[in-house]
Amino acid sequence: MQTNNKMAVAPVGKLIWQMSLPPLISMFLQYSYNLIDSAFVARLSENALTAVSLSFPITTLMNAASIWIGVGVNVLIAGYLGERKQDEANITVTHGLLLAFGIGALLNLLSLLIMKPYFRAFTNNEEIYQLSIAYMSVCSFMQIPNMVHIAIQKMIQATGNMVAPMWFQIAGVVVNFALNPILIFGVGIFPTMGIRGSAVATVAGYLLSMILAFVLLLGKKQKVRIKIKGFRLQKRLIGRIFALGLPSFIMNALSSFMVTFVNLFLVAYSDTAIAFFGAYFKVQQLIVMTVNGLIQGCLPVMRFNYGAGNSERLHAAFRYGTALVTGMMILGTLAILLFPAQILELFTASEAMRSFGISAMRIMAASYLFCGLSTMISTYFQATEQLMPSMLIQLLRQLLLLIPFMWCLEKLLKITGIWLSFPVAEATTFVLAFLLFQAGKRKEALCGDAKTQ
Template sequence: MSENKKVSAPAAEQQQKNKMGHAPMMKLIVSMSLPAIFSMLIQALYNIVDSMYVAQIGEKALTAVSLAFPVQQLLIAVGVGTGVGLNSLISRRLGEKRFDEADKAASHGMFLGLASGIVFAILGALFIKPFFGAFTGDAEVIKMGCDYGYVVTILSFGSFVQISCEKILQATGNMIWPMMFQLTGAITNIILDPIFIFGWFGMPKMGVLGAAIATVAGQILGMLLGIFVLFKKEHEVKVHFKGFRPDGKILKDIYRVGFPSIIMQSIGSFMTMGLNAILIGFSQAAVAVMGVYNKLQSFVFMPVFGLTQGLMPIMGYNFGAKNKKRLISAIKIGECIAVGIMVLGTLLFNLFPRQLLQMFNASADMMSTGIPAMHILSACFITAAVSIVFSTSFQATGHGTASLFTSILRQLVVILPVAFLLSRTGLGATGVWLAFPIAELVCIVFSVGLFRRIYDQEIRYLGDVD
């Protein structure tokens, strides 16, 4: 209580008027989500353009980058997972009017971003070459994969620190600057990709290595903008490094939600590794199709993740403020918007699979494998939307383990075993694609059940103060 008394009367009055506790819900969700959705779409466009350029080098280059994708997934899992815990903690502390603790959490977020970059630099230097050697004996694929993997891991600090800056500001309801950080990185990447890959404007032709350099250059530039804005502009939270020492309690609070989120998203990395191991037994084209799908589906899933970036602080704030009415309203509206996005994505994948694959210079083998894959894989989009919003509600209310449980169920308990078994029954690669909609059906049943349990135990007893 003594910490609350330290807050000045004007600051306290400003906090009472926080838009997350009072603004009309639909307008609030749209205003907070649109910047994130827009930046996520640019991010997805970068992913697609990046792979389109790499595909021009050849199918082996696309296979190498596809094999590297789980490494990037793991890197992003740690950054975003930590950010989810940070976002949840800051938004809850703001809702509870514990402003000094929100500031301390933000400072720890910046520290964790830098520490994560150091850890991945060491791991990348040690394990990238053995990683690629475990999947293929093709020396050309291994070399291109190492060229890409060394750069994106050893120079990953830009990504981690940028994500920390984004999550700190998003937790306060500021979605514009995080959008600008992501746009800066993505646009820089898109511009530099062809210059470094193909050697435009007098630059040396670097191929896959050039794609990696363009990626980290964008991340570092986005990080620099994030640091400038966080320290030089006025915000609802402040980052302080003078006399900073890691606080075990704050770290525990961040990772109580963040660690399950890291594990949850890391599972996606291991799932992709497992699926690549199954698919490469059929053909390199099947691995390339999986890589292309991962990039294409990001154009559908990224807007939903942008939506959840807007939903997370709204849910966390109103849960912390004990406002059940607004919390449930945010969940219902979020579910409707997410399903609408996924309906459009399902139509896109079913109506234009050939055109989508042609963007990646697809060979005849990729076409014959990829067209039916697009039809089958897109069948999981709508059910995935429902599960994603429920997962966000679990994280926002401090129940990160519930999100972890659903992710483990989907990606380890169901997808990998089902993909392995179906691929061995004569279905081949088709068995791998079928595992996705099967897993989402199982997951949505458990997500609904977990939400009902959390509602009955905690949400039901919150107030309805407007």
């Protein structure tokens, strides 16, 4: 059957760049904002930076839920379009929007309910506690617009249009970036809001992105649409959205749990250690999530060609994406190795923070390449509906291996062992992921031989 869909016929290398560059740029700008947000807050005080660092696991978990629904919808729509099932793709759009609104409201409420006991568990410093509450009590309201705009972004990306979603995300980032210093420090008619101003800027940015995303989705040129006539909720479809997006949720949610566990280790040392790790993690997220933007571009290409039964293009996309991920992770590692002191200066680092922070950053940067390769293998499994190995890789990276390694190495090397546990866990995970991938390829080869006999 002939098709003019570029996902099926365009040269793989060119297609990967077309699909990956917009989300890569979006991710870079998004996490640049997160980094600069912390840099502005750090100018208020180290306690303010600590408060944002303590809030980070909650906001990360909220983002993970948004990505869960978004990626589940993305993978499902891309597969349906590959199978030429337009009506099913449109039905998925409507389900995705309903889930985004409903779960977004639930998480907003849940965040407001848990934040006080959560922050009390991590600090006895009353100023840090009050700053954390001031920040999170506003930031909780980002969840509905965040969830809806990410869902629409993934819907449109599933059709092969990676450029348009980039612009409404960039618009939100620009608003975030512009309002941050204005609302934190007070400029002109705007009052000085301190740490609360940073949270208001975040919510405003997400709200603008959601509005623009809806305008784009309702446009006549979109290849998928909201289906209202004859619509009814389908439990099986909702289950597939949850299942297909679950590996991405686990990858991102584990970041939240991982930061929480690390903070539990660091609280025994100092508030400065918690502030440092929060600042460093923003830098790591800038690198890792920018590369993840590249991987997001590979996912619909692999998924489409898996749905279309074109294994040659599926594997070509995986190989090309892996090469790009390798190059980008090497560059990110070199940036941290060469400029740790300059990066810490962005956060107005105290001498106490610099005394351990420079070496800590260099140690943890050794994990980046292994992280990128493992995530690429996990994404391949996700695209080919091998969800268990995909989820296992993410669990190993950020929980099942990391926490035991951290516990053992911290006992042996104190705080240095905490930093060292990251490259040790990532390297071990990559070895296991590679073995899983090779086992999967051997199984595919055996199945192929059986079919030809």
